[in-house]
Amino acid sequence: MTTNIIGKPLARVDGRAKVTGSAQYAADFNQPGQAHAVIVGATIGLGRVSGIDAEEVLGMPGVIAVLTHLNAPRLAYLPHKAVIDPAVGERLHVLQDDLVHFQGQPVAVVIADTLDHADHGAARLNVRYIAEEPIVEPVGPGATTVIPAAGIQPDAWIRADTSRGDADVAVARAPVRIDAAYGIARENHNPMEPHATVAAWDGDRLTLWSKSQYVVNEQAEIAAVFGIPADDVQVICPFIGGAFGTSLRTWPHVTLAAMASREVARPVKLVLTRKQMFSLTGHRPRTHQRIVLGSTADGRLTGLVHEGMGETSRHEEFMEALTAASGLMYACPNLRTRYRLVQLDTGTPNHMRGPGEASGIFALECAMDELSYELGIDPIELRRLNEPVVDESSGKPFSSRSLMECYATAAERFGWSRRNPAPRSMRDGRLLIGMGTASASYPAYHAPASARVRLQADGTAEVEAAASDMGPGTYTSMTQVAAETLGLPPSQVRFRLGRSDYPPTPSHGGSWTMASVGSAIRAACIAVQQEAARRAIADRRSAFFDATPDALHWHEGRLRRHGDSSYGESYQDIVVRAGEAIEADASAQRDPEVAGRYSMHAFGAVFAEVAVDPDVGTIRVRRAVGAYGAGRIINPRLAASQCTGGMVGGIGMALMERTLLDKRDGRPVNAHMAEYLVPVNLDIGALEALFVEEHDPHVNPLGVKGLGEIALVGMAPAIANAVFHATGKRVRDLPIRIEDVLAA
The missing domain is CATH 3.30.365.10 (Aldehyde oxidase/xanthine dehydrogenase, molybdopterin binding domain)
Incomplete structure (x- = not known):
């Protein structure tokens, strides 16, 4: 087994899943009984909604509901800002009033049994406005310049x-x-994968299968919007089809999917069109x-x-x-x-x-x-x-x-x-x-990050972190860090990401994923090695029973005494004797003095x-x-x-x-x-x-x-x-x- 894994040009461990189509992106997580939602965007650039004629649309085939500011639930919108959110100002409170701030802003969402029915209903919805003249040119009359x-x-x-x-x-x-x-x-980001969210409530608990570069923040943001505990929100995003920053923030469509699902009491899928991504997900x-x-x-x-x-x-x-x-x-x-x-x-x-x-x-x-x-x-x-x-x-x-x-x-x-x-x-x-x-x-x-490592009885290691992978190869590079630190071949390491219930990590953006999450994985690998060594020292069946920790070290996946080149004990030996997986969490952050x-x-x-x-x-x-x-x-x-x-x-x-x-x-x-x-x-x-x-x-x-x-x-x-x-x-x-x- 080699420990010289970092620096090697390994092929992507998730490559086969992507080229064979088994990798699941947000819109692939279809749920039983799922309905479909389509956003209706404002056709003016500034003003107010003066009226919405929803009766005709509600009578159309397959239409289940039409949500507007007139009937949408009032949401908590508790304060919440992550590092990627603007420090000054307030995010859009979707369908909470009649104000239109920009062209394409959601003014309604149509929910139907199929996407075709929802699209048809959204196209037919008649929305009336009182329009004002927007200022959209940064140079010219009306543009207001401010000191940030x-x-x-x-x-x-x-x-x-x-x-x-x-x-x-x-x-x-x-x-x-x-x-x-x-x-x-x-410029607009235009990744291959459009923004998508599948939302499903189970009582008071919400699951979101959602395109996100920051799953723990999406969890916290939606919890704040709905005024519920963060532990009652689960965000899942194992793969991202490109992003370039567009899914760092939690945009209003995620709130609308969750709102629609709760209102119709069934799972709801909402996928933005390419056109909507030019208005609703930043630039x-x-x-x-x-x-x-x-x-x-x-x-x-x-x-x-x-x-x-x-x-x-x-x-x-x-x-x-x-x-x-x-x-x-x-x-x-x-x-x-x-x-x-x-x-x-x-x-x-x-x-x-x-x-x-x-x-x-x-x-x-x-x-x-x-x-x-x-x-x-x-x-x-x-x-x-x-x-x-x-x-x-x-x-x-x-x-x-x-x-x-x-x-x-x-x-x-x-x-x-x-x-x-x-x-x-x-x-x-x-x-x-x-x-x-x-x-x-x-x-x-660099940002604080956490990770978890679990040693299994079959000799493999499972590594978990709530990171994302929008294409750079996070699955592979994190596998390499864990494999080298543990002294295992990459084939014996399984890295999992993209769930908000995994140890928290920063956003997958800003070029800090490897620095932050990789350092946390290294720390978690060292922590699980220390825990495994403690188990061996406490086990009378171990060759290292009653040894002092300072007398032992790990080399190529085996616990050995310093100066002793004998075979030692593997992770598998120690885990099998323990009768259960050995697990450790750890965090890493930059030394503020050095920084x-x-x-x-x-x-x-x-x-x-x-x-x-x-x-x-x-x-x-x-x-x-x-x-x-x-x-x-x-x-x-x-x-x-x-x-x-x-x-x-x-x-x-x-x-x-x-x-x-x-x-x-x-x-x-x-x-x-x-x-x-x-x-x-x-x-x-x-x-x-x-x-x-x-x-x-x-x-x-x-x-x-x-x-x-x-x-x-x-x-x-x-x-x-x-x-x-x-x-x-x-x-x-x-x-x-x-x-x-x-x-x-």
Whole structure:
């Protein structure tokens, strides 16, 4: 049995279940006697419901009930906020009044015996409104700009304003200056699996089979909404068909499914349509940013100003780390950041892969590229000249920082030395070829997590944690951590997740699952080993009876005495003698003293090559290479998959994804996959992810950093910089469209 399991490219342990169709997603958990619910969304962007004619619909075949604000039960909506909820404002109280806050907001739910009957009834329901004119554009008349209230608190994790030195004076006096504005369109997550919930009550107890990246929070949220004990709510979600942050929060459809089930006294399934997901489950907010860079003639930054604005709803203040990375990416004695929100009559935005950093670093890295051309300095050399010794935003040393190593590794692999730096100087036939690069960074987050390990009489170990797996390979990587810690082959470890009655874990987002849950699993494995050793010491039939714990150790799944190479006793030996499974729970969290001493981030360098057709303006990413310093890599195969997936998302952000709203009523006009463009196989060239060896004992016991976000973060600016190199035209708004480059 090998203990060298971490670091191996194991195939996914859940792969067979997914490719054979035996993996069950939320909408697959059909229940006996199940009814179907369909949401009716508001067709105005702001105003009130003045009347609902439900009698005709109630008389239609198969319709069981129509719930509106006129007859829906009054819900408790007790206070509850998780880390992923906006700190300021209040979540939507669904069907509790006649107010309409945004286009698509649920104003009714139709429940019927079949989905067809429910769809038909929802389409026929006549809802009358008193409409007002909504404000849905962040720039223009009526838009209200506010200082994010949470961002001015002393302990705010995102600050509204930061400064060091005097940035405005520094950039005004700088010999070389870049002053540019950048925009990013609203994006929607659009995972393959739509949001779905199957709800069933058994007396006062509720079971939800629901798509969720945070099952313990969904349990707590629904308990708060209905005013019932959290122990009376069970949330089950063993598989997620992609999410990218969209199912971090518990959205109103979950409440409606539970409400409908209780009202009709039978299980109810509610699945959102693709169109509804554009209104009801959040989005990456539109942002407008300004970057001002001042430097010496030889490329040393003297001043940096980063001003950013993001959209939010009127009922909640959604914040993201839009300007945070600017304070730590490069050495600069004078810096000022400013972050504001624009309140609009739309649904609340949500975290979307690389939230904040993906948008903010796009602006910063494009500005750095502009500065490199202004100075006539290679973009990599410019970044090397401004490599900081410490995190200048906090004064703390980095726990590890491999940005320059990432540039060296990726540049060599990419062939950056073959690049002619002059714009429009490289061609492949009639195609314009461009090469661009950009830095990436994302915090190495960690949150308290718990896990349970159970040793069975057949020699296997069962591991449980209320985590999620939306695709990165959580089942597999956690199996590897447990197998190596216990000294068992992976085939003898069964990892289970996705139930709220398992030991609690943080959300499956923010690139902290492996750091947090993996550390908890390691701790639980060590705890169960200690418990098994205690059982052996107390058992007169054991060769270790009456030994002292300090005299024993575990090696390759066997308990042995120090200095004794004999066979020892296996878990199975000890469990069989005990006559019952041996179980232990444990928790893990970052040492606050260590966390207070270091700045902890992952870093990366991304290179992209584009081909631009000068006649029709089409842009194709032919290849990209990313190198990442992300601590210890648990599974290189899964890690590479994570990173190339992030690169694909970055291609979408750079060239395709944009949700357009009708200015008259806030309706998403391209709320379907025909006109909301995402990359497909034919759009993807050669993508390669490389990992710089990095030993970081400070971030967590496993030494890991997250990979889910960082691979998307640097991709869009690398592409935008490549487009400039190819065409000589600087496009500062995403997505970059054909018409943006046709005049190049």
